[in-house]
Amino acid sequence: MSVENITRESTLAQTQREYILAVRTMSEEFERLHGYKPRCMARTYGCQQNENDTERIKGMLAAMGYDFVEDPESAELIIFNTCAIREHSERKILGHLGAVLPYRRAKPDMKIVLCGCMTGQPHIAELIRKSYKYVDMAFSPGALYRLPQNLYKLLSGQKYVFDFEGGAENISEGMPVLREGKTKAWVSIMSGCNNFCTYCIVPYVRGRERSRIPEAVLEEVRELVKSGYREITLLGQNVNSYCKDLQLGYDFADLLRDINSIEGDFRVKFMTSHPKDATRKLFDVIAECDKIGRHVHLPFQSGSDAILQKMNRKYTCEQYMQIIDYAKSKIPGVSFSSDVIVGFPGETEEDFEKTLQLVRRVEFSSLFMFIYSPRRGTPAAEMPDQVPHEVSVDRFNRLAQLQNSISLRRNERLIGQTVTVLTDKPDGGSLYGGKTADDIRVRFDSHGTHIPEGQSVQVKIERAANWAVFGQTV
Numbered sequence: 134m135s136v137e138n139i140t141r142e143s144t145l146a147q148t149q150r151e152y153i154l155a156v157r158t159m160s161e162e163f164e165r166l167h168g169y170k171p172r173c174m175a176r177t178y179g180c181q182q183n184e185n186d187t188e189r190i191k192g193m194l195a196a197m198g199y200d201f202v203e204d205p206e207s208a209e210l211i212i213f214n215t216c217a218i219r220e221h222s223e224r225k226i227l228g229h230l231g232a233v234l235p236y237r238r239a240k241p242d243m244k245i246v247l248c249g250c251m252t253g254q255p256h257i258a259e260l261i262r263k264s265y266k267y268v269d270m271a272f273s274p275g276a277l278y279r280l281p282q283n284l285y286k287l288l289s290g291q292k293y294v295f296d297f298e299g300g301a302e303n304i305s306e307g308m309p310v311l312r313e314g315k316t317k318a319w320v321s322i323m324s325g326c327n328n329f330c331t332y333c334i335v336p337y338v339r340g341r342e343r344s345r346i347p348e349a350v351l352e353e354v355r356e357l358v359k360s361g362y363r364e365i366t367l368l369g370q371n372v373n374s375y376c377k378d379l380q381l382g383y384d385f386a387d388l389l390r391d392i393n394s395i396e397g398d399f400r401v402k403f404m405t406s407h408p409k410d411a412t413r414k415l416f417d418v419i420a421e422c423d424k425i426g427r428h429v430h431l432p433f434q435s436g437s438d439a440i441l442q443k444m445n446r447k448y449t450c451e452q453y454m455q456i457i458d459y460a461k462s463k464i465p466g467v468s469f470s471s472d473v474i475v476g477f478p479g480e481t482e483e484d485f486e487k488t489l490q491l492v493r494r495v496e497f498s499s500l501f502m503f504i505y506s507p508r509r510g511t512p513a514a515e516m517p518d519q520v521p522h523e524v525s526v527d528r529f530n531r532l533a534q535l536q537n538s539i540s541l542r543r544n545e546r547l548i549g550q551t552v553t554v555l556t557d558k559p560d561g562g563s564l565y566g567g568k569t570a571d572d573i574r575v576r577f578d579s580h581g582t583h584i585p586e587g588q589s590v591q592v593k594i595e596r597a598a599n600w601a602v603f604g605q606t607v
């Protein structure tokens with residue numbers, strides 16, 4: 134990143150900080166009149182990137198004097214941070230949007246805001262403008278950092294605020310974040326994607342890849358570790374191409390190595406990786422770094438080269454297997470999870486069989502399986518030979534059955550072993566939960582001892598299911 138861009142970025146953030154102060158003054162006036170702070174209900178749909186964006190939204194709102202509530206009825210501000218990955222999720226969100234209309238009617242000063250990937254699509258932006266007139270503000274993911282300015286406009290009397298600018302450009306450093314977890318944190322290292330897989334909407338709604346400068350990421354991780362965070366998950370649509378846009382001669386493996394050298398007792402995870410950018414250097418670095426989890430989420434999407442080509446994934450199955458084999462040879466005990474799509478246009482039974490074969494060869498610890506769902510504006514939605522839904526469902530079920538048996542077999546191997554578990558927030562049930570460094574979900578009995586979130590505990594495994602292993606603290 135050039136000095137010019139860094140300066141521009143800090144100027145952008147400074148402008149927003151001034152709007153934060155202006156909205157804060159409005160919030161103080163609200164509190165003086167009503168005896169309580171203005172309240173926001175923020176609902177998040179979709180992936181961890183979106184969860185992380187909501188934390189940034191809440192951070193800015195907290196700085197602007199807002200409190201947070203769960204119920205829409207008592208809120209002065211309702212925010213839907215949306216997901217566009219599937220048509221089904223969009224329909225669900227529009228349904229939820231309709232459900233808050235009665236609250237809005239009962240409380241005319243309430244403001245309703247829509248943001249996230251859905252609003253990055255021109256046809257949705259148009260739909261909102263025309264048919265959801267009670268949505269007061271909508272902005273695309275690239276405009277997120279301008280929330281203070283846009284909220285100021287809205288609270289100052291502007292009837293509608295729509296901001297769909299700033300696709301790829303803007304990652305603003307130094308804006309506040311309100312984190313949900315006290316021991317596990319997400320750190321976004323880049324935004325956008327350059328790959329244009331033919332089924333995916335992300336490059337259209339989140340724009341091109343833009344990496345944060347390494348020092349900014351390292352500083353954020355240092356601060357988190359100092360504040361007691363025990364698990365840091367680095368986020369990006371394709372973390373393996375981190376820093377390519379900045380041309381610093383520095384890459385994702387370098388970032389992992391530098392994070393690993395930060396002092397403290399913590400573990401690092403990352404997602405999502407693209408196989409075409411997963412280098413040998415990446416696995417060499419994971420092998421030498423003790424704080425990097427021994428688990429890689431490496432989406433293969435299909436086991437058929439013909440389908441991979443139609444998906445524009447830019448690797449073959451053999452190349453994918455070479456990466457897996459190399460990682461296994463370098464990192465003892467490494468495990469993989471993956472995303473896979475069934476029923477992509479033109480997928481034959483033979484193509485699908487190849488997917489099953491690849492799943493058997495790799496032995497993933499878990500699979501995120503999706504039935505192909507056409508997204509308007511993507512090339513795959515226009516492709517001939519769309520697979521009938523019932524055929525896709527049948528393939529999905531067969532794949533799920535295979536993966537369940539693999540997950541169970543892998544988990545059964547742990548019976549009798551003692552594993553280190555980083556604990557989750559207790560859910561009030563009779564068992565505690567957490568994950569191992571290679572991402573295995575563990576449920577355990579602590580013999581009545583209360584174990585808070587973020588502790589490392591030793592658990593002896595006694596039984597296994599396909600989704601978790603179970604045991605007792607030792």
Ligand code: SF4
Nearest residue numbers: 326328329330333335
């Ligand atoms: S690499 Fe991932 S985010 Fe990027 S276009 Fe492909 S599927 Fe979408």
